[in-house]
Amino acid sequence: MTVPAQVAFQASAPSPAPVRVIAVASGKGGVGKTSVSVNLAMALCNAGQRTLLLDTDLGLANIDVMLGLSPRFTLADVFAGRCELRDTLLEGPRGLWVVPAASGKRHMTELLPQQHVGLVHAFSQLDVPLDVMVVDNAAGIADGVLTFCQAAQDVIVVVCDEPASVTDAYALIKVLSRERGITRVQVLANQVQHTGEGRQLFDKLERVTSKFLDVTLSYLGAIPRDEWLRRAVQRQEAVVDAFPSAPASVAFRDIARRASQWQSPPGPRGHVEFFMERLIAPTGASARSAA
Numbered sequence: 001m002t003v004p005a006q007v008a009f010q011a012s013a014p015s016p017a018p019v020r021v022i023a024v025a026s027g028k029g030g031v032g033k034t035s036v037s038v039n040l041a042m043a044l045c046n047a048g049q050r051t052l053l054l055d056t057d058l059g060l061a062n063i064d065v066m067l068g069l070s071p072r073f074t075l076a077d078v079f080a081g082r083c084e085l086r087d088t089l090l091e092g093p094r095g096l097w098v099v100p101a102a103s104g105k106r107h108m109t110e111l112l113p114q115q116h117v118g119l120v121h122a123f124s125q126l127d128v129p130l131d132v133m134v135v136d137n138a139a140g141i142a143d144g145v146l147t148f149c150q151a152a153q154d155v156i157v158v159v160c161d162e163p164a165s166v167t168d169a170y171a172l173i174k175v176l177s178r179e180r181g182i183t184r185v186q187v188l189a190n191q192v193q194h195t196g197e198g199r200q201l202f203d204k205l206e207r208v209t210s211k212f213l214d215v216t217l218s219y220l221g222a223i224p225r226d227e228w229l230r231r232a233v234q235r236q237e238a239v240v241d242a243f244p245s246a247p248a249s250v251a252f253r254d255i256a257r258r259a260s261q262w263q264s265p266p267g268p269r270g271h272v273e274f275f276m277e278r279l280i281a282p283t284g285a286s287a288r289s290a291a
């Protein structure tokens with residue numbers, strides 16, 4: 001099938017190393033999770049990592065809008081049986097691969113287990129060489145969010161200096177830890193007004209989690225509140241590309257550099273299917289953690 005607006009996949013040699021999957025979540029909406037996903041993915045891509053950005057928010061997807069892309073098909077079409085996963089793939093700026101979702105469609109929570117299996121199969125068929133996959137999740141603690149976080153090797157929780165953001169981040173970390181057995185979470189402060197603010201937010205969150213939860217939080221860093229980021233959103237570009245010397249861009253590059261130094265977890269097979277196969281195992285994992 002020829003897909004003019006989107007990229008039809010060429011078969012190529014599988015990447016030898018496991019694909020690193022980073023899930024970005026937040027608990028509360030509007031804290032900047034999608035901005036973080038887009039700019040982290042773009043910064044990783046610019047640093048030479050073969051990167052795929054996956055939008056899993058079937059309710060309020062907006063990665064394609066943020067990057068000025070016009071998808072012909074989205075993940076929602078895959079679930080509706082209208083296309084193959086490969087038909088949704090877009091080549092974004094500077095070679096970033098993007099799998100868009102669709103706004104106003106069903107949520108991941110409504111998907112049947114066999115639809116997850118279908119997605120597993122579809123991803124394992126995509127023979128695209130990748131180093132990193134960044135997964136932008138919906139806000140909240142819906143089952144789909146937990147499943148994607150569980151399937152990733154690293155989870156970044158984005159917080160900002162609002163009481164609801166901190167309490168919702170705690171609620172998310174709590175369910176990830178208690179229901180999905182996640183033992184480590186990276187915390188990224190967004191929209192900080194001064195250098196100390198991010199660390200203060202982290203300390204606040206860390207105090208409660210260390211008291212009540214069996215999870216290790218790490219401080220990934222902070223992105224300043226930056227007018228250049230807003231301007232980049234208006235231009236439908238990542239700030240790291242539109243305004244590379246903006247304070248937010250410098251911070252994103254630093255975070256991407258640190259993320260690429262994370263130790264690679266042992267991966268059984270070393271491809272995207274590793275990620276997707278973990279997606280269909282949550283029932284067993286939940287059953288184990290509930291026991």
Ligand SMILES: Nc1ncnc2c1ncn2[C@@H]1O[C@H](COP(=O)(O)OP(=O)(O)OP(=O)(O)O)[C@@H](O)[C@H]1O
Pocket residue numbers: 026028029030031032033034035036060138139190191192223224225226227229230233248
């Ligand atoms: N560091 C920042 N500096 C300035 N503005 C920012 C920053 N981060 C995000 N924003 C702005 O905040 C708004 C919300 O950002 P974004 O859409 O990334 O949040 P979100 O958490 O993904 O939201 P949702 O939960 O609705 O998907 C956007 O208008 C964006 O431009």
